[in-house]
Amino acid sequence: MAAVCQLLSWRTCDGVRNTCLAMWLRCGRNMVFLFCLLWITLIVLDADKWQTHDSKLSQEIETPRDSTTVIFASSDAITKRDHLRESELLKDFWTVIADDLNGSFCCNYITDEEEQIVRHISWSCFKTKHATKKNEQPVEPENIKYNWKQFAILVHWFPQTGQQIVVFLNLPEQQWKDIQIPSNSDRKSNPYVWHTAFADQAKEIYNHSVWSMRDLVRDVEKQRDEPNNPAPEFPKLHDIARHISHANENLEVALHTIDSVIQEQRTWRVEYAVDKKKPLWIQNQQRLRFIAKELHSQSTRCRSLSDRMKNEINLAFNLVSQKFGRNAQSDSAMMKTIALVSLIYLPATFVSGLFGMNFFNLSDDNGQQLWIMSDNFWLYWAITIPLTILTVIIWAIWHYSDRITSTARRIRHHDIV
Numbered sequence: 377m378a379a380v381c382q383l384l385s386w387r388t389c390d391g392v393r394n395t396c397l398a399m400w401l402r403c404g405r406n407m408v409f410l411f412c413l414l415w416i417t418l419i420v421l422d423a424d425k426w427q428t429h430d431s432k433l434s435q436e437i438e439t440p441r442d443s444t445t446v447i448f449a450s451s452d453a454i455t456k457r458d459h460l461r462e463s464e465l466l467k468d469f470w471t472v473i474a475d476d477l478n479g480s481f482c483c484n485y486i487t488d489e490e491e492q493i494v495r496h497i498s499w500s501c502f503k504t505k506h507a508t509k510k511n512e513q514p515v516e517p518e519n520i521k522y523n524w525k526q527f528a529i530l531v532h533w534f535p536q537t538g539q540q541i542v543v544f545l546n547l548p549e550q551q552w553k554d555i556q557i558p559s560n561s562d563r564k565s566n567p568y569v570w571h572t573a574f575a576d577q578a579k580e581i582y583n584h585s586v587w588s589m590r591d592l593v594r595d596v597e598k599q600r601d602e603p604n605n606p607a608p609e610f611p612k613l614h615d616i617a618r619h620i621s622h623a624n625e626n627l628e629v630a631l632h633t634i635d636s637v638i639q640e641q642r643t644w645r646v647e648y649a650v651d652k653k654k655p656l657w658i659q660n661q662q663r664l665r666f667i668a669k670e671l672h673s674q675s676t677r678c679r680s681l682s683d684r685m686k687n688e689i690n691l692a693f694n695l696v697s698q699k700f701g702r703n704a705q706s707d708s709a710m711m712k713t714i715a716l717v718s719l720i721y722l723p724a725t726f727v728s729g730l731f732g733m734n735f736f737n738l739s740d741d742n743g744q745q746l747w748i749m750s751d752n753f754w755l756y757w758a759i760t761i762p763l764t765i766l767t768v769i770i771w772a773i774w775h776y777s778d779r780i781t782s783t784a785r786r787i788r789h790h791d792i793v
Contacts, residue, residue, distance in 0.1 A: 444540040444563065448552050451526075451545055465541060469499055469530045473545060477526060478503045479629035481636040485647065493535055493648055498640070500571050500633055501528035502578045503626050504585040507592060507619040520592065522619060525581065527551075529574040533567040535648060542570050551577040565656055568641045572660050575634060575667045579674075582627060586674045586681070589623055592616050593681050596688050608692030617685045624682060627675040634668045 451473045460466055466473065472480060479502055486495040507522040525548065532541040540563060544552060555577050558569035593616065638661060645657055735750040773780070 444538075444542075446542045446544070446557070448544045448547060454545075465532060465543070466530075468497065469528075469543075472499060472501050472528045472530075477501055478626055479633050480528075481633045481640075483640045483643075496533040496535065496567050496644070496648075497531070498533075498567060498571065499528055499530040500574065500637060501526065502575075502581070502630050502633065503527075504581050505619060505622045505626060506585050506588050507616070508588050509592070509595070520615065520619075527578065527581070529570060531567050531570045538564055540567075540570075544574065547574075547577065548581065551581065554580075562656060562660075566641070566644075566660055568637060568644065568664075569656075569660055571637050572663050572667070575637070575664065578630070579667050579670050582630060582671060582674050585623055585626070586678050589616075589620050589678065589681055592619070593684050593688070597684070600691075608696060610689070610692065613685070613689045613692060617682070617689065620678065620682045620685055623678050624675070627671060627678055631668060631671050631675060634664060634671065638664050638668070 454460055454466070455474055468482070468484070471477075481498075481500045483496075483498040485493050486497070488494050503524065503526045505522060505524055507520055510519050510521050525546065527544075527546040527548070529547075530541075530543040530545070532539075534540070544555075547555070556573050558573055562569045596613065596616065641657065641661060641664070733756070735753040735756065737748040737750075739746050739748060
């Protein structure tokens with residue numbers, strides 16, 4: 377597939393000149409598509425030949441051509457035009473365009489009075505989250521940027537006429553450059569080849585998403601080996617874990633979406649059996665299974681990243697706990713020292729305080745020193761002992777208040793029973 381950039385110009389009915397930088401895609405035998413928000417230049421299949429048409433995006437959606445038409449569009453370009461909400465092409469697909477979904481798949485069969493399928497409508501939707509560092513600085517919450525990508529495909533197929541209308545929504549530029557457009561014979565027999573081509577590109581987007589998460593986790597792991605290892609920032613670690621959790625969710629939904637496509641293709645074979653094209657169905661089914669296996673591998677890697685991130689969070693928590701433990705041991709040693717000094721000097725302090733009271737007196741009597749103790753010395757003990765006991769009781773009540781309350785509650789409950 378080759379790509380050519382070209383500067384397009386056109387004039388509207390009021391004479392205003394417009395310019396748009398567009399990307400032409402060449403795939404296979406002269407098959408060209410052009411993406412542009414307002415105007416599109418299509419090369420559509422008409423009478424077994426590819427014909428070029430200049431048209432508005434809204435016109436192609438409201439009045440599709442009797443041929444194979446492929447449109448690359450963005451949800452912003454469509455939602456700005458409210459009148460497209462009721463268009464036959466986008467009416468059921470509007471929730472995928474306007475709403476925030478993490479994945480979706482739908483398939484509708486429209487039949488005529490003879491119960492023949494006249495239209496097959498299907499769409500699939502995927503969503504990814506990409507988280508990267510803004511620069512080469514250490515991983516910090518404010519240094520991580522992330523964005524969501526929601527992309528989808530809508531296929532309208534008319535089996536009786538062979539007409540196909542395919543809308544790729546929000547497909548990143550690199551992916552719509554690389555997409556492998558199904559061959560003419562494949563498109564005529566199996567509408568799900570479009571979903572396979574789309575899922576093949578979605579797989580690459582998911583792969584990029586998972587590896588962007590891996591880079592963040594690896595940067596966190598490398599910080600452990602730095603000489604001046606900074607203190608762990610738990611908000612940062614949990615923020616990365618949140619991104620990985622979203623990626624796990626998206627991959628799980630994507631796997632279910634691919635499985636739904638495989639199941640619906642089997643149903644379509646029953647409703648619209650084409651025996652001579654059986655190898656095509658089998659080949660497309662195997663391709664879908666391969667994509668599912670690739671997504672499963674990415675999902676396994678993403679779960680591994682989640683486990684690695686949990687390990688980093690637990691390690692950081694244990695390191696902080698060990699640091700707090702060492703600080704507590706240091707504080708405990710200091711308190712032991714203070715307690716020992718207090719224990720040594722407490723008896724002397726008590727004795728000096730006791731004999732320094734006015735209950736004792738040392739006087740001279742004829743050159744002799746007399747030791748006199750007051751008859752009211754008992755007042756000291758009468759006040760000190762009850763006050764000490766009261767202090768201990770108050771402390772015990774405060775310290776064991778929860779236990780006392782729970783015991784009283786159990787006794788009261790037992791009496792009621």
